[in-house]
Amino acid sequence: MGMMSLSSVMVMVMMIMLVQVVSSTQYKVGDLDSWGIPIDAKVYSKWPKSHSFKIGDSLLFLYPPSEDSMIQVTPSNFKSCNTKDPILYMNDGNSLFNLTQNGSFYFTSGHPGHCQKYQKLLVSVGTYSAEADALSPSSSSDADAPSYQNAFGSIPLSQKSSSTSLQFSTVVASLACAVIVGAIM
Numbered sequence: 001m002g003m004m005s006l007s008s009v010m011v012m013v014m015m016i017m018l019v020q021v022v023s024s025t026q027y028k029v030g031d032l033d034s035w036g037i038p039i040d041a042k043v044y045s046k047w048p049k050s051h052s053f054k055i056g057d058s059l060l061f062l063y064p065p066s067e068d069s070m071i072q073v074t075p076s077n078f079k080s081c082n083t084k085d086p087i088l089y090m091n092d093g094n095s096l097f098n099l100t101q102n103g104s105f106y107f108t109s110g111h112p113g114h115c116q117k118y119q120k121l122l123v124s125v126g127t128y129s130a131e132a133d134a135l136s137p138s139s140s141s142d143a144d145a146p147s148y149q150n151a152f153g154s155i156p157l158s159q160k161s162s163s164t165s166l167q168f169s170t171v172v173a174s175l176a177c178a179v180i181v182g183a184i185m
């Protein structure tokens, strides 16, 4: 009996140690239901400052496909509002961009004139200082373009603002441990 409860405790401890709940957040950019020319010019420059983005989070751009689009651009094109040769172009009206690595990501609209009207968004993941990079004169070179990443996702099933997922691999690891402990008994 004593052995039995001891191993039960061991299994429970292992489960607690191994099962990690990984939470990720899906942000509607600007906390707005529509990605478009902002009524308040500062909306998209202010919004990222009140959030801490991490790997695994995603950005959701919602807009009428006939009226707008989302493009990811280089820092220099972001500054100059050059919408030619974007890194990524999406116009499905429901564009999900997954943040899969640390760094800075520059977005604007592919529609003429929208960038100039402050429809532009700079998101920084991790400790990397996007602000400094965007404002630094040396960043106007395109030489670092290959380091930008353009992962994006399919149309999301739901539009809830956050989700929590259990990592499958850790669940499997926990079950394996439980089986091993069971076998030792």
Ligand SMILES: *[C@@H]1O[C@H](CO)[C@@H](O)[C@H](O)[C@H]1NC(C)=O
Residues within 6 Å of the ligand: 101, 102, 125, 126, 127, 128
């Ligand atoms: C991303 O940045 C965070 C915060 O600085 C850091 O903890 C993490 O290790 C970084 N991840 C990668 C893959 O560089």
Ligand SMILES: *[C@@H]1O[C@H](CO)[C@@H](O)[C@H](O)[C@H]1NC(C)=O
Residues within 6 Å of the ligand: 058, 096, 098, 151, 152, 153, 154
């Ligand atoms: C982006 O994330 C969503 C879930 O948030 C996922 O369904 C999709 O496969 C991901 N896309 C990529 C390219 O990783």
